[in-house]
Amino acid sequence: MVLDNLNTHTPAALYKAFTPEEARRILSKLEFHYTPKHGSWLNMVEMELSVLSSPSLNRRIPDLETMKREITAWEQERNEQKATVNWRFTNQNARVKLERLYPKLNLS
DSSP: OEEOOOTTOSHHHHHHHSOHHHHHHHHTTOOOEEOOTTOGGGOHHHHHHHHHHHHHSSSOOOOHHHHHHHHHHHHHHHHHTTOOOOOOOOHHHHHHHTGGGSOOOOOO
């Protein structure tokens, strides 16, 4: 699971939402990967929200009900299309682009 660094995005959050047994069951199936603190552009949710806001929300929407209806229709269409994120940012790309954020090891 890819997460940003929001303080609520932790395994402990599952224990608040589920029984301990269910939280452990869910956690046993997950591996957490956090995006860099200064890398919101790597966050898949941010990417999807960008897709939503471009054609759908770039105008005045008269009321909350209209917005809910349009977002629900957009979500259904994305799900029917089985839309995915084509993740092309590899570990090697990260090491090059984000070199200054990686710790330096002094092996001498």
